[in-house]
Amino acid sequence: MNNAEYVELAKKVLYGNYRPAPVAFVSGQGCVLVDADGKRYLDFAAGVAVCAVGHGHPDLSRAIAEQAARLVHVSNYFYNAPNVELAAELVKKSGLAQAFFCNSGAEANEALLKLARRHFFAQGHPDRNRMIAFHNAFHGRTMGALALTGTPKYREGFGEVGPVTHVSYGDLDEVKAAMGADVAGIIVEVVQGEGGVLAAPAGFIEGLRAICDQHGSLLLIDEVQTGIGRLGRWFGYQGKVMPDAIALAKGLGGGMPIGAMLTSEKVAAALPPGTHGSTFGGNALACAASLSVLQIIERDNLCEAAKSRGAYLSQKLRQIAEGLPGVCVGTRGEGLLQGLVLKPGMVARDILGKLLDSGVLLTAAGERVLRFTPPLIVTEAEIDRATEVVRAVLGDLRPA
Ligand SMILES: Cc1ncc(COP(=O)(O)O)c(C=O)c1O
Incomplete structure (x- = not known):
């Protein structure tokens, strides 16, 4: 079947909750699809x-194939080898104490939410259940994760969720004003990804840690987009604070569906047997894939690569922004999570089709940010080629 035939069939048989571009991918190698x-x-x-x-x-393909032939799934009624080994590896890399595995970022955040509420319930404070989250934050689409998500249009039509108080990202005074004895935790992204590739201002995450300590609330960090090397270090919080728990997904499986919550000793007793779980969570196949991803990142120094290639990409994007002041207002981001910010009134999503036609896949973040999240193995030559296409496509948009 060709693209047109896949698209025609897809429009009949796939539910219409997405807005996919009219291409069907069939294979990929490195950064090429x-x-x-x-x-x-x-x-x-x-x-x-x-x-x-x-x-x-x-290496990842081999790890998946070998594990698939050996053992795919046994459930959490038993241990399985890759699951335990992956937990040990994540504990070692994060400095946190324990891992809970699930299947997506939203599920990892659901786990954080349940962890925070259950922690205070177990301490005799069942009413301590409010969360503080941030405007423009994205934490996922399930009802709990949706409650935390700070873009009202994502919540519209789904009824009451919460209690969650959303405050301005970067504003410690607003956070302080929103605190109270009923706040179980603060959940935050180190860089707001979906919200527009917006990094936390210097000292913000540290400030949240101090506020949580002062009020006895938990600091929960959503590392779904920022974790596993993307910012040039294993986890975004490293070098800033020690969180009480974090959420991981996305890069963790390199494409295999897996999410994780990593927790500190402090909350070890919050979710005893029977309080939370997942049939597929920690499945042997997904965990073997994840172990392979971690090994490749470590062996090939891909955290370091994300830092240096990220700096190179950022410099290329800055040149585009400076050369096209009628279209771009600047760049922002960290490591290989970079954004090119378009002028007010422009809609990033509307440009993705032209970029695709010209052979480059990007995503939009927020209303007017083109988001660049290439694989951590991306080369400078590939960055040169992709940014040249972006420059040409944006150049053609310039008002005549
Ligand atoms: C920071 C963050 N948290 C959570 C999610 C939700 O992850 P998933 O789509 O795997 O449920 C995303 C997805 O974009 C994300 O960027």
């Missing part, structure tokens, strides 16, 4: 910051 018509693309979306080691990585 190939569609059903045989056209090649540079993938600077990486499945929305997921494919950390690129497409078709030989």
Whole structure:
């Protein structure tokens, strides 16, 4: 089948909750994707910051194939080897104490929410259940994660969720004003990804830690988009604070569906047996894939690569912004989570189709940010090629 045939069939049989571009991908290698018509693309979306080691990585493919042949799934009634080994590896890298595995970012945040509420319930404070989250934050689409998500349009039509108080990202005074004895925790992204590639101002995350300590609330960090090397270090909080718990997904499985909550000793007793779980969570196949991703990142120094390639990409984007002042207002981001900010009134999503036609995959973040999240294995030559296409496409948009 070709692209057109896939699109025609998809429109009939797939539920209409997405707005996919009219291409069907059939294979990939490194940062390159190939569609059903045989056209090649540079993938600077990486499945929305997921494919950390690129497409078709030989070591990851081998790990998945070997594990699939050995053992796929046994459930959490028993231990399985890759699951325990992955937990040990994440504990070692994060400095946190324990891991709970699930299947997505939203599920990892649901776990954080349940952890925070249950922690205070177990301490005799069942009414301590309010969360503080941030405007423009994105934490996922399930009802609990949706409650935390700080964009009202995502919550519209789904009824009462919460209690969550949303305050301005970066504003410690607003956070202080919103605190109270009923606040179980603060949940925050180190860089707001979906919200527009907005990094926390210097001292903000540290300030949240201090406020949580003062009020006895938990500091929960959503590292779904920022974790697993993307910012140039294993986790975004490193070098800033020690959180009480974090959420991971996306890059963790390199494309295999897996999420995780990592927790500190402080909250170890919050979710005893029977209070939370997942049939597929910690599945042997997903955990073996994740172990392979962590090994590749470590062996090939991909955290360091994310830092240096991120700086190179950022410099290229800055040149585009400076050269096209009628279209761009600037750049922002950290590591290989970079954004090119368009002028007010422009809609980033509307440009993605033209970029795709020209052979580059990007995503939009917020209303007017083009988001660049290539695989951590991206080369400078690929950055040169992709940014040249972006410059040309944006150049054509310039008002005549
Ligand atoms: C920071 C953050 N948290 C949570 C999620 C939700 O993850 P998932 O789509 O795997 O449920 C996302 C997805 O974009 C995210 O960026």
